[in-house]
Amino acid sequence: MVAETVIAIRGLTNRFGKTVVHENLSLDVHRGEVLGVVGASGSGKSVLLRSIVGLMAPSAGQITMLGTDVLGASAADRAAVSVRTGVMFQDGALFSALTVRENVEAPMRERLSVDAVTRRALADLRIAMVGLPARAGDLFPSALSGGMRKRAGLARALSLDPEILFLDEPTAGLDPISASAFDTLLNSLRTSLGLTVFLVTHDLDTLQATCDRIAVLADRRVLATGTMAEMRDVDDAWVRSYFNGPRAHAALAVAGSS
């Protein structure tokens, strides 16, 4: 069966002054998959994510998401696509002056016409879905641990019940136990909600535990795509050292023994 392509990127170029981050980059994301995006620091993973979700305008190229040419679309058509997506940024990007519940409600306030009681109930459902205790809804982000903050960021990304979830380094800064718990949560949510996930990460354990496919960014483009095992055969120095290094062996060994 051929998987439906929910994001198709063609000929993407991103430049900042004289710095060319992406040049003629192409990538497909399939419905229902968790795609891990890796690459050396500065290879343009976050810029790619930001281009897809409309936070920055690429210099050239085409991005089709959920059937809409998002770069060429009207603002209304772009908004109709963006309401079907959710984004979790690296630091959670929570509003510090709002409680967790108010943070989760924020996209609903902006994008949905639902009454306050329904909005609160939906927010509390998202908070429960990410494994936070009910009392966390009343807390401010500053009162949360790092792991809880990540979960609150995830609850907000799930606010609008998205089809596609974008995660930028979701386990960065977490201790290994919290990171592993986050991986487990992601696996359970992607199954129960039928999510497609675009996951930027450096975390080999997360790649191994959650991703169906991996895309490697290097030399301004997608150098290779494939499973974690397939990455070990890619003929490139960075890919070799990343996927055949001791940390990769440890991640694969843990997966093999579980």
Ligand SMILES: Nc1ncnc2c1ncn2[C@@H]1O[C@H](COP(=O)(O)OP(=O)(O)OP(=O)(O)O)[C@@H](O)[C@H]1O
């Ligand atoms: N707003 C900006 N203005 C100028 N240059 C930028 C801007 N955003 C990103 N860049 C540059 O684009 C390049 C890619 O950055 P990006 O943050 O996407 O890398 P990354 O692969 O996500 O790195 P890391 O793994 O360290 O997070 C870097 O050289 C960065 O300095």
